[in-house]
Amino acid sequence: xxxxxxxxxxxxxxxxxxxxxxxxxxxxxxxxxxxxxxxxxxxxxxxxxxxxxxxxxxxxxxxxxxxxxxxxxxxxxxxxxxxxxxxxxxxxxxxxxxxxxxxxxxxxxxxxxxxxxxxxxxxxxxxxxxxxxxxxxxxxxxxxxxxxxxxxxxxxxxxxxxxxxxxxxxxxxxxxxxxxxxxxxxxxxxxxxxxxxxxxxxxxxxxxxxxxxxxxxxxxxxxxxxxxxxxxxxxxxxxxxxxxxxxxxxxxxxxxxxxxxxxxxxxxxxxxxxxxxxxxxxxxxxxxxxxxxxxxxxxxxxxxxxxxxxxxxxxxxxxxxxxxxxxxxxxxx
Amino acid sequence: xxxxxxxxxxxxxxxxxxxxxxxxxxxxxxxxxxxxxxxxxxxxxxxxxxxxxxxxxxxxxxxxxxxxxxxxxxxxxxxxxxxxxxxxxxxxxxxxxxxxxxxxxxxxxxxxxxxxxxxxxxxxxxxxxxxxxxxxxxxxxxxxxxxxxxxxxxxxxxxxxxxxxxxxxxxxxxxxxxxxxxxxxxxxxxxxxxxxxxxxxxxxxxxxxxxxxxxxxxxxxxxxxxxxxxxxxxxxxxxxxxxxxxxxxxxxxxxxxxxxxxxxxxxxxxxxxxxxxxxxxxxxxxxxxxxxxxx
Numbered sequence: 001x002x003x004x005x006x007x008x009x010x011x012x013x014x015x016x017x018x019x020x021x022x023x024x025x026x027x028x029x030x031x032x033x034x035x036x037x038x039x040x041x042x043x044x045x046x047x048x049x050x051x052x053x054x055x056x057x058x059x060x061x062x063x064x065x066x067x068x069x070x071x072x073x074x075x076x077x078x079x080x081x082x083x084x085x086x087x088x089x090x091x092x093x094x095x096x097x098x099x100x101x102x103x104x105x106x107x108x109x110x111x112x113x114x115x116x117x118x119x120x121x122x123x124x125x126x127x128x129x130x131x132x133x134x135x136x137x138x139x140x141x142x143x144x145x146x147x148x149x150x151x152x153x154x155x156x157x158x159x160x161x162x163x164x165x166x167x168x169x170x171x172x173x174x175x176x177x178x179x180x181x182x183x184x185x186x187x188x189x190x191x192x193x194x195x196x197x198x199x200x201x202x203x204x205x206x207x208x209x210x211x212x213x214x215x216x217x218x219x220x221x222x223x224x225x226x227x228x229x230x231x232x233x234x235x236x237x238x239x240x241x242x243x244x245x246x247x248x249x250x251x252x253x254x255x256x257x258x259x260x261x262x263x264x265x266x267x268x269x270x271x272x273x274x275x276x277x278x279x280x281x282x283x284x285x286x287x288x289x290x291x292x293x294x295x296x297x298x299x300x301x302x303x304x305x306x307x308x309x310x311x312x313x314x315x316x317x318x319x320x321x322x323x324x325x326x327x328x329x330x331x332x333x
Numbered sequence: 334x335x336x337x338x339x340x341x342x343x344x345x346x347x348x349x350x351x352x353x354x355x356x357x358x359x360x361x362x363x364x365x366x367x368x369x370x371x372x373x374x375x376x377x378x379x380x381x382x383x384x385x386x387x388x389x390x391x392x393x394x395x396x397x398x399x400x401x402x403x404x405x406x407x408x409x410x411x412x413x414x415x416x417x418x419x420x421x422x423x424x425x426x427x428x429x430x431x432x433x434x435x436x437x438x439x440x441x442x443x444x445x446x447x448x449x450x451x452x453x454x455x456x457x458x459x460x461x462x463x464x465x466x467x468x469x470x471x472x473x474x475x476x477x478x479x480x481x482x483x484x485x486x487x488x489x490x491x492x493x494x495x496x497x498x499x500x501x502x503x504x505x506x507x508x509x510x511x512x513x514x515x516x517x518x519x520x521x522x523x524x525x526x527x528x529x530x531x532x533x534x535x536x537x538x539x540x541x542x543x544x545x546x547x548x549x550x551x552x553x554x555x556x557x558x559x560x561x562x563x564x565x566x567x568x569x570x571x572x573x574x575x576x577x578x579x580x581x582x583x584x585x586x587x588x589x590x591x592x593x594x595x596x597x598x599x600x601x602x603x604x605x606x607x608x609x610x611x612x613x614x615x616x617x618x619x620x621x622x623x624x625x626x627x628x
Contacts (some may be wrong), residue, residue: 050488070485102520112418112419113418113419202468202472205461205465205468205469205472206469206472208458208460208461208465209458209461209469211460212458212459212460213456213457213458213459215415215418215452215456215471216452216456216457216458217458218415218418218440218441218471219413219440219450219451219452219456219475220413220469220470220472220473220519220522221440221441221443221444221445221448221449221522222441222469222517223439223441224418233498271419
């Protein structure tokens with residue numbers, strides 16, 4: 001096999017793996033949009049906040065340490081112990097659940113029956129609040145998140161692929177990050193679990209019912225407030241998964257919340273209402289931007305990854321506004 | 334005493350007497366649900382119901398008749414608690430179910446206590462299959478799976494058509510099937526009272542007849558009470574036991590279904606029959622004015 005061909009395969013594989021990471025973020029948007037028609041602007045910040053909380057618990061940081069020190073004049077920073085990763089994940093989950101309950105109690109409850117744009121504005125406010133709150137609670141320094149997962153290129157894959165090309169072609173094997181592979185596995189498991197939950201459980205069925213018709217769901221006795229808490233809690237869980245995968249890859253810091261911007265084109269491509277759409281959209285964007293950068297990038301001076309996804313999304317908006325997998329509008333003839 | 338004060342005192346007296354009458358555990362034929370003198374306001378300004386009172390006996394089919402905008406749907410929604418999600422609120426009067434005031438109730442609570450509404454225009458969950466739709470009706474139930482499976486079979490015996498379509502998406506079924514699906518879904522909650530809103534809407538006459546037959550047999554065999562809002566006065570009065578006629582947010586007439594069917598005014602205005610040929614519109618208006626004073 002020629003080296004060019006193998007390079008292309010490597011680019012596609014890396015694109016797919018990056019795409020999975022985009023999908024993880026997009027999933028959170030889809031869940032909330034489906035259940036309540038709210039475009040949750042704060043999803044990216046939720047991922048950041050979840051990752052911060054995870055690191056905080058793991059390192060045994062005292063929440064609000066800076067605030068406590070400033071008010072009481074003390075000098076505390078950490079509890080002096082480190083929490084096992086599993087326990088820290090459970091604690092972070094509990095915090096996201098509490099967050100979902102508070103969002104429903106403090107914000108959503110009062111905005112029932114308001115226009116979607118008003119709910120959207122509320123989530124913008126929530127995003128900025130949460131950003132500041134996360135800083136206040138855990139500090140604004142850049143933190144490394146170590147989940148104990150293997151990182152760096154897989155030698156096994158490199159060794160296996162290096163023999164595929166001719167000896168003197170200068171091909172040293174494919175570089176595939178182990179963490180990316182694990183993230184892909186986690187994403188698949190997450191989607192399978194979410195699908196099983198929404199298809200086969202009573203509450204999952206209620207979630208889909210609410211997504212279809214609020215009024216009818218109310219009429220059969222489904223409590224919308226409970227369903228909202230459930231959806232936000234699930235979205236918080238997805239945010240935790242996305243945040244910790246991205247955080248393990250590139251550190252937990254403010255720019256983590258900007259991954260939400262990458263999720264937007266994914267949603268436009270896949271449709272705002274479809275979980276498979278979020279996955280396939282993410283994969284297409286991931287592969288598309290990597291291949292474009294590889295093939296066309298050098299001709300236009302590179303850095304195409306920043307805008308390619310948006311151009312692709314714009315083209316989709318023109319020709320297929322509901323996205324690839326957006327809800328079919330059922331029309332009986 | 335001024336007129337207003339007099340009316341208020343009368344209303345208060347009426348409420349007091351209804352409380353005493355309404356049993357928490359009525360026998361068949363005794364009042365199960367009593368709406369007394371309710372007023373409903375939408376968006377804080379639009380007065381839709383101007384004092385509606387009615388009684389639903391246990392085990393009966395009660396019809397709520399009237400034209401577009403008379404307040405039938407609003408009355409049902411006031412009872413089921415769905416009004417609040419549309420910015421409506423009950424500002425006066427009481428709604429008693431089994432002797433308990435449910436006017437401020439939450440729809441989920443009402444479904445648990447046995448009152449469920451089948452909304453106008455079917456409102457099936459389009460992207461769920463017919464069977465999943467039916468299962469959502471059992472959402473509030475705490476009983477075991479076996480019990481729910483048994484009720485699913487019960488619904489399928491009343492609506493064999495739904496069994497054939499059980500795995501198709503509800504959005505792709507016909508209007509009649511969707512109506513059956515909506516009624517079946519309500520039955521899955523094991524209701525004592527079903528508030529059925531406009532079941533005949535948009536359906537062929539034959540299908541309307543079929544659906545009313547099923548409602549009648551559910552009423553007879555399962556003992557479910559129905560409060561039925563209908564524009565199709567003719568069909569409704571043939572299946573109901575008792576009827577109320579609403580006009581512009583007031584009850585203008587009520588009586589046994591049979592008596593209403595024989596009533597000259599009802600025949601003329603709702604059934605389109607008359608002994609003396611067509612009346613002029615002027616007389617129609619005076620009739621309405623007269624009837625308002627009566628209520």
